Amino acid sequence: MLVRGMRTLEKHGGATATRRRAAAKGPPPPPRRAARSAEAEAGRARVRLDVDERRAQLVELGLAEFGTRTYEEVSIDLIAQAAGISKGLLYHYFPTKRAYYVACVREAAARLVARLELPTDVPPLERLQVGLDRYLEYVRAHGGAFATLMRSGAFADRELAAVIDETRATLLGRLTSGMADIFPAPGTLSSPLLQIALQGWVGLAEAMSIAWVEACVAAEDARSTRPAPRADEVRDLLAQTLVAIVGSAVR
Amino acid sequence: MLVRGMRTLEKHGGATATRRRAAAKGPPPPPRRAARSAEAEAGRARVRLDVDERRAQLVELGLAEFGTRTYEEVSIDLIAQAAGISKGLLYHYFPTKRAYYVACVREAAARLVARLELPTDVPPLERLQVGLDRYLEYVRAHGGAFATLMRSGAFADRELAAVIDETRATLLGRLTSGMADIFPAPGTLSSPLLQIALQGWVGLAEAMSIAWVEACVAAEDARSTRPAPRADEVRDLLAQTLVAIVGSAVR
DNA sequence: CCTCCTTGCTGACTCCTGTTCAATAACAGT
DNA sequence: ACTGTTATTGAACAGGAGTCAGCAAGGAGG
Incomplete structure (x- = not known):
């Protein structure tokens, strides 16, 4: 005492x-x-907390911190202080700083995936549009945090890359599910070229959404710049490009 | 002095x-x-070297190291040892490790840009194709190093982001120069939406080329997998997508 | 109410790596 | 040979990741 x-x-x-x-x-x-x-x-x-509670609290905190600062800018001491615990306790929950970071990214990814639940009873193209709308909405709302989380310490280790790849695959699968009907030619849908094309499109979607958010922010700051595109313009552009790229790849 | x-x-x-x-x-x-x-x-x-010599040597070494390992995996001691100098000397040339890294990335970018000098007397579409061919060739040759350099420690600081953005802009400008003739509608070519579209396409190009290289590597390793797409297939896909996306954006 | 006893929790420590600096030596000009 | 300049070094410092022996909150069993 x-x-x-x-x-x-x-x-x-x-x-x-x-x-x-x-x-x-x-x-x-x-x-x-x-x-x-x-x-x-x-x-x-x-203060003595339940394991799950504490874990959740720490991940929540990490979401905020890593969303703001970079991986290397966020020190364990900082986290511990912000959480009101000792540094050692953090290592009781996560074996390493990277593991902690991965847990945070995983949580962020899970939330994104959760927000992108899509109705299954609508035609593929419409579903794609709805999905893109929600995606853009999410990116807009979480702005920089999204970009920071996805890019900051990324690709350093296998596990993190796996989380991100898996998330991308899940989202892509949802957006494109049912589109096989649109493009006949049975075997071609899983051709190597199409795989690459789809991965490329994901890169397009991320780069475009990030650029869009930046344009929105810039437009808010300075009146001089031309207004940023509307979300539905970006959405349509993404959708049309997906259709075009798949069309090109299976040709 | x-x-x-x-x-x-x-x-x-x-x-x-x-x-x-x-x-x-x-x-x-x-x-x-x-x-x-x-x-x-x-x-x-x-051993006492001329300033420029030593600097060049260190950057050359950094290119090799940072191309192989991650930013954080490469320690100053490692560099110093490999270069046969003391740790302190490195700080005589670069104020900080990040500055050193930025110098290396800048050099890599400069080489990429240099390799992508394009003839100016050919029609735009052909130039685009040639440029993409060279780009893919470069990515293929430098494989992982390219991806590692471009992504590993990226976006941590302003300066690095600036270097990368500038490089992208330069390359994009070369690839698309002259294409204004193809898409009339004068004012639209610098519309906000088109800017975003082009940035998105750059993301597409990078993601696709990386995916392609990975597919190539995978195809070499295991005979079981289907063969990787040919470079010209990827090139055509990229070119067609660019045309499609610009067409969509200016519509 | 007291006593284990489990386990969340702590603080001081170590190790490692980026960074600084006074001192040293190689080279150029005289 | 002397001297000034400066590339180069080694040792120390800073600070952050990771470790560990022990402390205490809250329940289980007397």
């Missing part, structure tokens, strides 16, 4: 650490500063 | 540092060990 300090001089940890340091440095270690009891005077008592 | 000036200030800098250290640690700073001349017994003598 209050006097919980002392920490009994860290009987073990201290001794071990001292020994190791001595071995590394040679000269006798500097006098150890006496451990003081903080925690009490810090004002905030130790 | 600038350097000289700083040199003069070193008296101050040193004092400041010492003061800071004392303030931080409390106890008087440990006696600085007398600098000895080891170096000789290290086997390799100190």
